[in-house]
Amino acid sequence: MSQSSSSATVSAPAPADSAPVPALARAPRLPPVWLAQLLIVVLLFAAWEFAVRQGAVSAFLFGSPSGTAQAAWNLIVSGELWVHANYTLWASAAGFVVGTVIGTIPGLALWYSPYGAKVVEPFLVAINSVPKIAFAPLVILWFGTGVISKVALSVSLTAIVALLAAFQAAKDADPDIQRMLVSLGATKRQIFTKVVVPSATPYIISTFRINIGFALVGTVVGEFISSKYGLGHVIFVASSLYDLNTVWVGIFSLMALGFVLYAGVDVAEKRLLRWKDQTDATNFKL
Amino acid sequence: MSVATPKLEIRNLSKRFHTPKGTVNVLDDISINAAAGEFVSIIGPSGCGKSTLFNILTGLLEHDSGTILLDGKPQTNLRGRVGYMLQRDLLMPWRTVLDNVLVGLELRGTPRAESVELAREYLHTFGLLPFQDSYPKALSGGMRQRAALARTLLPDPDILLLDEPFSALDYQTRLFLEGMLADTVTQKGKTVILVTHDIDEAIALSERIFVLSARPGRLKSEHRITLDTRSPLEARHDSRFSAYFDLLCQELDIQTAHA
Numbered sequence: 001m002s003q004s005s006s007s008a009t010v011s012a013p014a015p016a017d018s019a020p021v022p023a024l025a026r027a028p029r030l031p032p033v034w035l036a037q038l039l040i041v042v043l044l045f046a047a048w049e050f051a052v053r054q055g056a057v058s059a060f061l062f063g064s065p066s067g068t069a070q071a072a073w074n075l076i077v078s079g080e081l082w083v084h085a086n087y088t089l090w091a092s093a094a095g096f097v098v099g100t101v102i103g104t105i106p107g108l109a110l111w112y113s114p115y116g117a118k119v120v121e122p123f124l125v126a127i128n129s130v131p132k133i134a135f136a137p138l139v140i141l142w143f144g145t146g147v148i149s150k151v152a153l154s155v156s157l158t159a160i161v162a163l164l165a166a167f168q169a170a171k172d173a174d175p176d177i178q179r180m181l182v183s184l185g186a187t188k189r190q191i192f193t194k195v196v197v198p199s200a201t202p203y204i205i206s207t208f209r210i211n212i213g214f215a216l217v218g219t220v221v222g223e224f225i226s227s228k229y230g231l232g233h234v235i236f237v238a239s240s241l242y243d244l245n246t247v248w249v250g251i252f253s254l255m256a257l258g259f260v261l262y263a264g265v266d267v268a269e270k271r272l273l274r275w276k277d278q279t280d281a282t283n284f285k286l
Numbered sequence: 287m288s289v290a291t292p293k294l295e296i297r298n299l300s301k302r303f304h305t306p307k308g309t310v311n312v313l314d315d316i317s318i319n320a321a322a323g324e325f326v327s328i329i330g331p332s333g334c335g336k337s338t339l340f341n342i343l344t345g346l347l348e349h350d351s352g353t354i355l356l357d358g359k360p361q362t363n364l365r366g367r368v369g370y371m372l373q374r375d376l377l378m379p380w381r382t383v384l385d386n387v388l389v390g391l392e393l394r395g396t397p398r399a400e401s402v403e404l405a406r407e408y409l410h411t412f413g414l415l416p417f418q419d420s421y422p423k424a425l426s427g428g429m430r431q432r433a434a435l436a437r438t439l440l441p442d443p444d445i446l447l448l449d450e451p452f453s454a455l456d457y458q459t460r461l462f463l464e465g466m467l468a469d470t471v472t473q474k475g476k477t478v479i480l481v482t483h484d485i486d487e488a489i490a491l492s493e494r495i496f497v498l499s500a501r502p503g504r505l506k507s508e509h510r511i512t513l514d515t516r517s518p519l520e521a522r523h524d525s526r527f528s529a530y531f532d533l534l535c536q537e538l539d540i541q542t543a544h545a
Contacts, residue, residue: 275380
């Protein structure tokens with residue numbers, strides 16, 4: 001029906017190709033984002049190197065890009081960088097995973113018992129308000145100087161955040177959807193698995209981003225205090241020797257680790273949340 | 287009235303809420319009924335307790351006194367035996383259209399393989415088959431509400447409770463969905479109770495209309511609507527339509543221009 005009407009009737013004139021399009025969507029021509037980013041990095045390092053060579057900035061206190069590159073090369077060639085980065089990566093990843101699991105599951109489970117939730121809430125808030133890094137010396141005493149203490153520190157930082165986020169997300173599950181399912185005869189358990197868990201998932205995943213940072217903090221602080229390995233250990237030892245270039249190698253390596261872990265969360269998010277409306281206001285012309 | 291047992295009968299139902307400020311009477315001695323396959327509406331001003339009544343029927347609230355009878359047998363509530371549809375479509379955004387429609391049967395433990403075919407039939411009827419694997423975010427408001435209607439009908443409930451299901455839609459979409467609803471429930475022989483603010487919609491769809499008063503909700507009057515057609519669109523052209531409209535406006539104390 002619609003096909004025949006479009007071909008047979010006179011209808012509105014088709015827009016001619018040559019007609020000038022009104023300047024609605026004419027964005028200013030900007031370089032690609034990656035190029036702008038690269039430019040910023042190059043400029044920063046160039047300025048730093050230049051300032052050090054001119055003597056405006058002390059190479060002793062600030063290091064230099066060329067010195068940092070040399071230090072990085074030495075650590076790569078000796079294989080040390082890989083050993084330390086690997087140690088930090090796995091300790092913080094393990095802390096992140098364990099912390100997320102032992103935080104998220106009880107956080108969601110609190111949905112089951114409003115009474116239990118009311119009882120424990122002030123305790124959770126109290127624990128959350130303590131700077132968890134203050135536990136670091138205790139954790140080292142309890143778990144020793146090995147990798148377990150780094151994982152434990154990362155867990156102590158991430159678990160409470162994951163718990164509070166999961167609990168809040170569970171509480172925010174749409175009450176009307178729950179009512180609708182109840183009217184269809186759903187049990188509490190079905191409401192939990194079919195509404196509470198899926199609707200909390202986006203919040204739980206966005207907490208991953210915060211917790212990746214916390215997991216790295218926990219591990220690195222553990223390495224500062226007492227360790228034989230890890231990027232935190234590299235930074236700590238190098239700074240006590242005033243080897244600023246090696247300190248920078250440690251810092252940039254941590255940055256790279258953070259990047260890798262964040263990218264992992266992005267992949268997880270895209271896979272798990274295909275249903276979510278990804279529109280965001282930055283796509284519009286305002 | 288015929289002597290047959292009504293499909294649903296609510297007798298002398300009352301509900302009070304106890305708040306810190308005192309007791310609020312929400313429903314006061316409400317008695318309504320619906321015959322099998324009948325389409326009845328409840329209209330009333332805001333705060334007349336229409337939604338409370340539905341919450342009681344679905345078992346989300348307990349009533350203080352009164353009886354609910356299904357096929358003449360007393361029930362505490364109708365949980366699991368009613369289809370409940372609200373103004374919000376309540377589609378779960380993390381489920382595809384098909385999975386949303388299937389949820390009622392899934393809760394009962396019906397094997398998916400069995401229910402999928404039936405669900406696809408409904409989706410076909412409602413013109414949603416091409417969207418069965420889409421997420422709700424991709425659908426328009428009218429399509430979403432059609433999916434909600436399919437979800438409500440799929441578990442084959444005895445009674446449909448519709449709480450202003452179309453009031454968030456634009457007029458054309460509403461007319462279209464009203465027609466679709468009327469056709470479907472007539473064909474499947476469903477008993478429907480519609481709660482609405484929209485007098486126009488109530489007359490066009492219903493066989494009987496109950497008017498409730500403002501808080502406390504009391505049954506004010508009951509009207510049998512006799513029109514020559516069950517089509518909501520044609521109903522609006524029926525010569526008796528405007529007379530019903532004026533009558534119900536008066537009942538609700540709405541001033542019409544030529545009253």
